[in-house]
Amino acid sequence: MVVHLIGAGPGDPELITLKAVKALKKAEVVIYDRLANEEILKHSPNAKLIYVGKKAGEHSKSQNEINKILVDEAKKYQEVVRLKGGDPFVFGRGGEEVLALQNEDLEVDMIPGVTSAIGVPTTIGLPVTHRAVATSFTVVTGHEDPTKKEKQVKWDYTADTVVVLMGIGNIKENTMEMMKYRDPKTPVCVIEKGTTPDERIITGTLENISQKDINPPALLVVGNVVDVYQEMKKK
Ligand SMILES: C[S@@+](CC[C@H](N)C(=O)[O-])C[C@H]1O[C@@H](n2cnc3c(N)ncnc32)[C@H](O)[C@@H]1O
Missing domain, CATH: 3.30.950.10 (Tetrapyrrole methylase, C-terminal domain)
Incomplete structure (x- = not known):
């Protein structure tokens, strides 16, 4: 089991790394926020998609709720992707998510994005x-x-x-x-x-x-x- 924490880049779907695309292709589940471009999700045609960003009229999920979803999915699947805009560690709360997964002894692979x-x-x-x-x-x-x-x-x-x-x-x-x-x-x-x-x-x-x-x-x-x-x- 591994969770790939991926930076999706700032918007243009071509501004994503080859390493990220490789991980998206084999993902069984992709947990994503609001992305500037959802084209990126097309790299994972067979994955279960879980949206954890803000939806109009609904309250957005707290960081604790998102951490729990990540941990639960990581315990169920072998190939998990957590996709975040830009770079996950630049005002992205990526560090908190890594720590939540590591606290449960779950492996994380960090793939930077174009901030x-x-x-x-x-x-x-x-x-x-x-x-x-x-x-x-x-x-x-x-x-x-x-x-x-x-x-x-x-x-x-x-x-x-x-x-x-x-x-x-x-x-x-x-x-x-x-x-x-x-x-x-x-x-x-x-x-x-x-x-x-x-x-x-x-x-x-x-x-x-x-x-x-x-x-x-x-x-x-x-x-x-x-x-x-x-x-x-x-x-
Ligand atoms: C929560 S921060 C996440 C930053 C992201 N992790 C990164 O590395 O780009 C969101 C802010 O990033 C900036 N931002 C993200 N995408 C942008 C874009 N395509 N154009 C301009 N600003 C953008 C805006 O200031 C926005 O309020």
């Missing part, structure tokens, strides 16, 4: 690092667990580029916080539904980006690398 944090900017020609412009980047959540006693996100990052995931609901508060440490004119690029046919790109600055029409899922890239994107786009 939206880097893959989405790359596909539009926005490098997160660029010689003489940015030598470092940080990936941060723009939506911290509201039940946390103390906030971990302080927004005073020293990295040249900051990529914010899950940051649209709080975009005004987050950009105001960042302006405490960065020039309000710092360029920002928002990519909505990146790598899908519905992709939208919105550019602005820290001081005006929150006034634009943006819908999730989307990520923000903050820093002078956005000027490099503008330059590449012209050619």
Whole structure:
């Protein structure tokens, strides 16, 4: 028995690894969240499919409920796939799922995915690092667990580029916080539904980006690398 924890990539169904496709092909059961593209499930035509993401009008499953489903299925089947968007360990709670399985002595095979944090900017020609412009980047959540006693996100990052995931609901508060440490004119690029046919790109600055029409899922890239994107786009 093995559970393959697989990153499905950011949306384009071709942005998945060969190793992941191999595991999907032999899967007896696939447990998946809401995926940007369900085409990926076609690699497992004979598998039982279990959806554990949010459904309209229904409450979403808690992490404990998902962990229990994983453990139960892993005890029943030889080849189990747990499929998650992007990379399972980038704001994906993949680590919690691995620990829940390992606590029951169940084997886990971890297969990385193209994270939206880097893959989405790359596909539009926005490098997160660029010689003489940015030598470092940080990936941060723009939506911290509201039940946390103390906030971990302080927004005073020293990295040249900051990529914010899950940051649209709080975009005004987050950009105001960042302006405490960065020039309000710092360029920002928002990519909505990146790598899908519905992709939208919105550019602005820290001081005006929150006034634009943006819908999730989307990520923000903050820093002078956005000027490099503008330059590449012209050619
Ligand atoms: C719960 S996090 C999961 C991230 C995922 N594990 C990864 O590595 O990409 C979901 C957030 O990722 C970002 N995201 C995921 N797919 C995206 C896409 N195709 N375009 C833009 N942002 C995306 C959004 O910020 C979204 O709110």
